[in-house]
Amino acid sequence: MKSLLFRLAGNFSAEIGSELYLKLKEETLSPSLFCLDFTEVTEVTEVGWEFLKKMAERCKETGSKVAGFGLQFETTSDQNSILTFFAEEAECIHHLESFYIGDTPANxxxxxxxxxxxxxxxxxxxxxxxxxxxxxxxxxxxxxxxxxxxxxxxxxxxxxx
CATH class of the missing domain: 2.20.28 (Rubrerythrin, domain 2)
Structure with missing residues (x-):
């Protein structure tokens, strides 16, 4: 099982969301772990939330896992249900690695x-x-x-x- 860490910055809108979704779709041909770093993201637009929802659904379909950390602003309960968010990178990685059975890191x-x-x-x-x-x-x-x-x-x- 491979793992990828995506460091995001700026406004998470349709442009970034679509590129990230296409990359994630390409990588989910086999089960994978995806960690999204939101520490440099200033805003997630409504369309951005839709792309995050699509990513979560794609991961669920393929047996992959996705989580994020470092979100600098408040989210609604609907947005929280889309993706699991953590305060720190270590917590997010630990959560994702808990789905991987083995002694070595996922990648x-x-x-x-x-x-x-x-x-x-x-x-x-x-x-x-x-x-x-x-x-x-x-x-x-x-x-x-x-x-x-x-x-x-x-x-x-x-x-x-």
């Missing part, structure tokens, strides 16, 4: 020996990659940039057009 395969390091899949092209430490990485196959945290969660860097 990480167990290494055969300590010298080999840990393995992850590139979030863009799904190439199997080895890494030794957390931090910024560049896929040698597709040149996409991403960040890997200590637990093996992958966070992609979005390109601005």
């Amino acid at each position: 990480e395969l167990s290494p055969k020996t300590a010298q080999e390091g840990k393995t992850i899949h590139c979030p863009e092209c799904q190439t199997l990659l080895r890494f030794k430490q957390m931090g910024d990485h560049l896929c040698p196959n597709c040149q996409s940039k991403f960040f890997v945290n200590q637990k093996g969660w992958v966070s992609t860097y979005e390109r601005l057009l």
Whole structure:
């Protein structure tokens, strides 16, 4: 089971919602865990809430899980029922990882020996990659940039057009 962390910023409206939904739809071909970081989001529009609802429904259909954290403003009870929100990133990740049965983080395969390091899949092209430490990485196959945290969660860097 793979896991992705999406860091969002600005107004979560139709534009961002549709792009995120398409990415999530692409990634839910197999069950996955999705963590949405709302700490830099200033507003979620009505259309944005509809896209979050579509994402939650898609995850339910495919056996995937999605949760968010860091929402800086009050929500209504209808909006709270769409997605599970947490105050802190650690709480959100812990909640999502509770759905994964195993000893290793969701996006990480167990290494055969300590010298080999840990393995992850590139979030863009799904190439199997080895890494030794957390931090910024560049896929040698597709040149996409991403960040890997200590637990093996992958966070992609979005390109601005």
